[in-house]
Amino acid sequence: MIQGAGMAVCLGADIDTDMIIAGRYLRTKDRGIWTEHVFEDLDPALATRLRSAVIVAGKNFGCGSSREQAAVALKEAGVVAVVAPSFARIFFRNGINVGLPLVECNLPCMESQTVRFDLTHGWVESGGKRYPVRPLSSRMQEILRAGGLVRYWKGHR
Amino acid sequence: MSTLSERILGAGAGEYVDRKVDRAYVHDGTGVLALESWKIMGGDRLADASHLYVLFDHITPANNSTTATLQHELREFASSSFLQFSDIGNGICHQLMSEGVVLPGEVVVGADSHSCTLGAFGAFATGVGATDMAAIWLTGETWFRVPATIGVHLSGTLDGVAEAKDLALTYVGKLGMDGATYQALEFIGEGTVGLGMDERLVLCNLAVETGAKTGMFYADTMTVKYLAARGHDVLPQMPEPCDYCRELDLDLADIAPVVAVPPRVDTIKPVRDLAGLPLDQVFVGTCTNGRYSDLARFARAVKGRKVAVRTLIVPASRSVLAEAIRTGVLADLVDAGCTIGSPGCGPCLGAHMGVIGDGEVCLSTANRNFRNRMGVGGEIYLSSVATAAASALYGEITEPEVP
Numbered sequence: 036m037i038q039g040a041g042m043a044v045c046l047g048a049d050i051d052t053d054m055i056i057a058g059r060y061l062r063t064k065d066r067g068i069w070t071e072h073v074f075e076d077l078d079p080a081l082a083t084r085l086r087s088a089v090i091v092a093g094k095n096f097g098c099g100s101s102r103e104q105a106a107v108a109l110k111e112a113g114v115v116a117v118v119a120p121s122f123a124r125i126f127f128r129n130g131i132n133v134g135l136p137l138v139e140c141n142l143p144c145m146e147s148q149t150v151r152f153d154l155t156h157g158w159v160e161s162g163g164k165r166y167p168v169r170p171l172s173s174r175m176q177e178i179l180r181a182g183g184l185v186r187y188w189k190g191h192r
Numbered sequence: 193m194s195t196l197s198e199r200i201l202g203a204g205a206g207e208y209v210d211r212k213v214d215r216a217y218v219h220d221g222t223g224v225l226a227l228e229s230w231k232i233m234g235g236d237r238l239a240d241a242s243h244l245y246v247l248f249d250h251i252t253p254a255n256n257s258t259t260a261t262l263q264h265e266l267r268e269f270a271s272s273s274f275l276q277f278s279d280i281g282n283g284i285c286h287q288l289m290s291e292g293v294v295l296p297g298e299v300v301v302g303a304d305s306h307s308c309t310l311g312a313f314g315a316f317a318t319g320v321g322a323t324d325m326a327a328i329w330l331t332g333e334t335w336f337r338v339p340a341t342i343g344v345h346l347s348g349t350l351d352g353v354a355e356a357k358d359l360a361l362t363y364v365g366k367l368g369m370d371g372a373t374y375q376a377l378e379f380i381g382e383g384t385v386g387l388g389m390d391e392r393l394v395l396c397n398l399a400v401e402t403g404a405k406t407g408m409f410y411a412d413t414m415t416v417k418y419l420a421a422r423g424h425d426v427l428p429q430m431p432e433p434c435d436y437c438r439e440l441d442l443d444l445a446d447i448a449p450v451v452a453v454p455p456r457v458d459t460i461k462p463v464r465d466l467a468g469l470p471l472d473q474v475f476v477g478t479c480t481n482g483r484y485s486d487l488a489r490f491a492r493a494v495k496g497r498k499v500a501v502r503t504l505i506v507p508a509s510r511s512v513l514a515e516a517i518r519t520g521v522l523a524d525l526v527d528a529g530c531t532i533g534s535p536g537c538g539p540c541l542g543a544h545m546g547v548i549g550d551g552e553v554c555l556s557t558a559n560r561n562f563r564n565r566m567g568v569g570g571e572i573y574l575s576s577v578a579t580a581a582a583s584a585l586y587g588e589i590t591e592p593e594v595p
Contacts (some may be wrong), residue, residue: 038357049456053562058542061221062230062251081385095370095403099562100541102306103225103321117222125305129321155474156495174210174335184323188233188330 036173037136037154037179041089041115043053043161045144048093052075052126055097055105069108078190086113087153091144091161095127103133110135118142118159131175134183140168154179195434196408197376200297205340205437214298214315216327219285220252220301221541223266230329231485232270232493237464238273243276246270252280252517252536255544269443283509283535284481286310290393291511292422296411296429301325301334306479306559308399311376312421312579314394314411314429319400324591327480336512339376339405342367343436347384348445353592355489356391357481357576358445365460366440373403375438379436380431383444384409389418391484397480398559401457449592452574455563463579466589472552474503474584475566476577477538481557482508484515486577491521492579494528496546503530504546506538531583535587555583 037080054077056069074081083190090096090109096119097105111119120141130137140150140159153157159172171179182186194488195205201208218226224245238244246266254260263516270277278288285302286309294300294315301307303325310317328334344363350356377399379392387395392409399407408431409415419426432457449463477489487507494527505525507513514533516522526532531546539546540558544563548554550569557580561572579590 053542053560053565057564057568059568062224062262062543064224076568095373098369098403099305099560101222101303101319101321103323105221106321121370121403123370123376123403125321126553127321128324132323133248148437172335172337174208184327185229185232188327 038152040117040134040149040151041087043091043144043146043148044084044088045146046090046092048096049095050092051099052097052102053099053107056102058109059106061102066107066111069104070112073108073112075142082112084136085109087115089114089115089150090116090117091142091150092119092123097121098123101125103129104131106133118150118152123183131138131178132184136179138168140166142166193432193434195376196314196378196429197316197339197341197406197411199392200299200340201336203338205338208335209338211299212334213301213328215243215245215289215294215300216325216328217247217285217289218264218303218322218490219250220248220266221320222325224262226271226303226325226329227266229323229326232332235326235330237312241274242276244329244518245276247278247285249284250541251534251543260311265529268302269369280536281510281534282538283480283512286481287482287508291509292419292424295419295424296415296426301328304398306397307395308404308406309397309479311396311399311408312389314408314409315566318406334423335402337374339374340437341376341378342346342380343378343439343441345381345441346379346444347381347441348383348443349386350444350447352594353449353578354447355517355576355578356387356394357440359444360395360448361448361452361460361574363440363442364398364401364456367402369401369456369458370403372399373406377402377404377407378458379407379409385412389414390483394480396513401559412554448502449576449579451579451589454571454573457559457561457574461593463575463589463591466573467591469589470553471501471583471588473546473548473554474499474580475500475539475546475554475558476580477506477533478510478558479508480559482506482512484512486557487512487516487525488519488521489577490581491524493578494585496522497528497585499529499584501584504533505586506533506540507529507535534548539566555580555589
C-alpha cells in the first residue's frame with residue numbers, strides 16, 4: 036500500500052531502534068512480544084495509540100541497530116506510515132522491506148490530526164496543506180505495493 | 193573521477209544500482225529473522241553458499257532455552273545448506289570478516305549496522321536488514337543507492353595518550369548522529385598512512401553512528417601487508433580527484449582523550465571534564481575495541497595493579513583470545529582482577545554477560561550509549577581503551593596516564 040491516511044502521533048528527532056524495540060525483546064519469533072513492548076523505553080503508553088496512526092517524527096528516525104524487528108513492531112502495532120525529514124538508512128530499507136510506508140518530509144505535527152500520503156505521486160498532506168515528497172524508486176514502489184520484500188519475491192518465483 | 197564508493201558500485205552518487213554481493217553475513221540475531229523471511233519467500237536453493245556466512249556472536253553462549261532453540265534451528269540450516277558457519281566462541285562477525293576474509297574492492301553486506309567496519313579494507317561494506325539478507329540468499333544481489341561522500345582529511349599523528357577511538361568519537365561529535373545519513377565517509381590524507389588496520393577498523397566502525405552507509409580507507413601498503421600475512425595477494429587502490437559533498441579536516445595531533453556522554457554518541461566531552469565520575473563497571477570489548485592490541489594496551493596499564501571496579505574484558509574473537517593467552521596478556525588481566533568473557537558481543541546490546549542495573553554507570557569501549565541499551569536504567573559512557581584502563585584502576589572516570 037503506498038497511499039493511505041491515519042491520525043498523527045508526534046515524536047521527536049533521532050528515535051533509535053533501541054527505543055522502538057529494546058534488545059531484551061529480540062530473541063523471539065513472536066511478533067506479539069514486539070507490539071506489546073514497542074516504544075516501551077520511550078513512553079510505555081504509546082503502544083496503545085499506534086493502531087491506524089501515522090507517526091510524524093523528527094530527523095534521523097530509526098537510527099542505531101539494524102534490527103528489522105523495529106519496523107515489524109510498528110507495522111504489526113497498526114502504524115500506517117512514518118513521516119520524518121530523514122530516516123536512518125537501514126531502517127529505511129527495513130521499512131520498505133516489511134511493507135511499512137516511509138515518507139521523507141519535514142511535516143509540522145499536530146497530535147491526532149489526519150495525515151494523508153501518496154507515494155506514487157509523491158505528496159503528504161496535513162492541516163489542509165500538501166507537501167511534496169521525493170518519490171521512491173520504481174523497485175521500492177513495487178516492493179511496497181506487494182506488501183514487502185518477502186511477498187515481492189514470493190510473487191516473482 | 194570517482195569516489196571509492198562510486199568506483200566499486202560502478203555508478204555516480206544518487207543513482208540506484210543492482211549489484212552482485214561478494215560476501216554477505218548474518219549473526220545469530222538477524223539470522224533467525226532472515227531464515228524466517230527466506231522460508232516464507234519459498235527459498236530452496238542459495239545463490240552461492242560459499243560467499244554466505246552465518247556467524248554466531250550476539251548471545252553466545254545462549255542465555256536461555258528460547259535463545260538456544262532459535263540458535264539450534266539456524267545452526268541446522270547453516271550446516272544443511274553449506275553456508276560458511278561459525279559457532280559460539282569464535283567471535284564477532286565483523287572481526288572474523290576482518291581476519292583475512294574481506295578484500296579491497298569487494299561489495300560486502302552484513303545484517304548488522306556495524307558492517308561498515310569492513311570499509312577499512314577499501315571494500316564497500318554496509319549493513320542491511322534481515323529480509324534484505326534473505327533476498328540476497330535467494331538472488332545473490334541487492335540494490336544500493338550510491339552514496340555521496342564526505343571526505344575526512346586526516347593530517348599529523350596521534351600522540352601518546354589519544355587513540356583511534358578518541359579520533360572516531362571526535363568526528364562523530366563534529367558530524368552529529370545524522371550528519372552523514374545516506375552518505376559514505378572516506379578517510380584520506382597523509383594522516384592515514386601511520387594508522388594500523390586495527391585503528392582503521394575503529395574509525396570505520398563508528399561511521400554508522402553518524403548515519404553513514406559506510407566508512408572507507410583506500411587499500412595501501414598497510415592493507416596489502418596485513419592481507420599478505422593472511423594469505424592474500426592484493427593491490428593498493430589509488431585515490432583520484434573526486435567530488436566530495438562535504439569535507440572535514442582533522443589534525444591527529446589535536447586529538448585528546450574524550451568520552452561520549454549518554455544517551456548520545458555525538459555528545460563528546462574531554463575526559464577531564466568528567467574526571468571523578470564514579471563507575472560501577474568498566475567494559476572492554478566489542479567490534480570497536482575488542483582486538484588484541486586493545487587487550488594488550490589495557491593489560492600494560494593495569495599490569496601488577498588491581499582494578500578498583502568490576503571490569504569485564506570480552507575478546508573480539510577466538511584468535512584475539514588465543515594471542516592474549518600466548519603472550520601472557522590474559523594472565524595480566526586476570527591477575528589485575530578483570531573478568532574475562534567468551535569471545536563475542538558481550539553485554540553491548542543489553543542481552544547477557546554483564547548487563548548493568550538500574551542507576552548503574554558503565555564506562556565502555558563500545559560504540560553505542562543509547563538509553564537502557566546495556567540494561568534498563570543504566571548509563572553508558574564511551575571511551576578509548578586507555579581511558580577505560582585508567583578509570584578501571586581508580587573506579588571513576590580518569591584521564592589516561594602518559595605511557
